[in-house]
Amino acid sequence: MSSQILTTHNLTIGYKTSRKNVRCVASDISVSLLAGELVCLLGPNGAGKSTLVRSLAGMQPPLGGEVRLLEDDIYKLAPPELAKRLSLVLTEKVDVGMLSAYTLVSLGRHPYTNWWGNLTSEDEAIVHWAIKSVGAVHLAQRQVKELSDGERQKIMIARALAQSPTVMLLDEPTAFLDLPRRVEIMQLLRQLTRETNQAILLSTHDLDLALRLADKVWLLTTNGILHIGAPEDLVLSGAFADTFNSEGVEFDVNSGDFYLHTSHKGEINLIADEGIVVEWTIRALQRVGFRVKQCENFSVVQNVKPTQISVEVISNSEQVLWRITNNKTVYAHHSLYELVKFLNCLSI
Numbered sequence: 001m002s003s004q005i006l007t008t009h010n011l012t013i014g015y016k017t018s019r020k021n022v023r024c025v026a027s028d029i030s031v032s033l034l035a036g037e038l039v040c041l042l043g044p045n046g047a048g049k050s051t052l053v054r055s056l057a058g059m060q061p062p063l064g065g066e067v068r069l070l071e072d073d074i075y076k077l078a079p080p081e082l083a084k085r086l087s088l089v090l091t092e093k094v095d096v097g098m099l100s101a102y103t104l105v106s107l108g109r110h111p112y113t114n115w116w117g118n119l120t121s122e123d124e125a126i127v128h129w130a131i132k133s134v135g136a137v138h139l140a141q142r143q144v145k146e147l148s149d150g151e152r153q154k155i156m157i158a159r160a161l162a163q164s165p166t167v168m169l170l171d172e173p174t175a176f177l178d179l180p181r182r183v184e185i186m187q188l189l190r191q192l193t194r195e196t197n198q199a200i201l202l203s204t205h206d207l208d209l210a211l212r213l214a215d216k217v218w219l220l221t222t223n224g225i226l227h228i229g230a231p232e233d234l235v236l237s238g239a240f241a242d243t244f245n246s247e248g249v250e251f252d253v254n255s256g257d258f259y260l261h262t263s264h265k266g267e268i269n270l271i272a273d274e275g276i277v278v279e280w281t282i283r284a285l286q287r288v289g290f291r292v293k294q295c296e297n298f299s300v301v302q303n304v305k306p307t308q309i310s311v312e313v314i315s316n317s318e319q320v321l322w323r324i325t326n327n328k329t330v331y332a333h334h335s336l337y338e339l340v341k342f343l344n345c346l347s348i
């Protein structure tokens with residue numbers, strides 16, 4: 001059975017806003033982070049993800065309850081001991097003066113070095129490994145203040161890795177990264193849980209990646225309820241849809257995607273076989289509000305009402321053509337942009 005690394009008991013998180021007043025963000029949270037698991041903390045803006053991450057990291061004393069790291073109360077651990085067990089990556093830009101990326105990552109070894117901060121060859125090897133793991137070898141000699149937000153974020157993750165902690169907490173680690181890097185970093189974190197048996201909790205707005213990669217999701221709602229389960233459990237229980245559905249946006253339990261409510265423009269018969277062009281044609285038509293009825297051949301279309309529009313996808317290895325039939329008149333377009341623009345102008 002997996003061992004519990006970080007546990008909370010009746011934790012209440014929030015802020016003392018004045019001498020007499022508190023703002024409670026969530027209460028009675030009793031959860032565990034297990035060794036070898038990647039947990040994604042999800043929730044709408046303002047739900048309390050950052051507050052929870054900071055409270056779990058020993059940075060923001062809770063309003064009630066406790067956080068235990070292995071057997072110890074995290075708020076009673078001496079800073080060097082805490083740094084050996086837990087590393088934290090925040091989104092806030094840190095002012096590190098003139099440090100090179102390499103030096104910043106090597107600071108992650110600080111809890112293990114002697115009084116002078118000298119790195120052993122083993123420390124150096126870990127620093128190199130951490131930098132390589134996040135794909136930042138080419139950045140190592142650059143000054144941190146000259147890095148882009150995404151490049152700096154990778155270095156901050158490498159610094160946290162170099163700390164060789166038992167548990168890593170990351171607040172929106174992929175916020176500044178482009179899509180391929182977001183996938184890479186999430187996969188790396190997942191792989192780390194497998195290879196090092198670390199427990200990793202990261203907060204993110206990347207629902208799609210979380211659904212695909214997390215072992216477990218902690219879903220924090222705006223009224224302070226924490227739903228916990230495999231991503232698929234939370235989709236099936238309706239917790240995902242309840243938390244994220246809002247005016248104009250809807251979570252589709254079948255596809256796991258979010259949809260914008262667009263005004264319905266009518267139905268289109270799409271004549272096409274399967275294939276990538278067909279998939280993206282459907283996406284384009286749905287985006288602008290058409291319901292798509294897919295048919296495989298033209299005979300179906302000949303029986304439909306003349307007022308109904310049909311779109312036929314004709315493709316060969318060199319080009320794609322979209323042939324539109326409306327009221328027995330035929331038009332042709334060479335791009336989805338032209339097709340959508342044309343359909344938008346038709347009154348149906």
Ligand SMILES: Nc1ncnc2c1ncn2[C@@H]1O[C@H](COP(=O)(O)OP(=O)(O)OP(=O)(O)O)[C@@H](O)[C@H]1O
Binds near residue numbers: 043
């Ligand atoms: N220093 C503070 N003092 C009082 N209230 C605060 C403070 N910081 C945040 N809050 C409030 O606590 C609640 C939770 O904020 P938090 O930043 O944890 O949410 P979040 O889920 O991380 O949001 P986001 O997704 O927008 O980053 C919000 O209502 C916020 O306004």
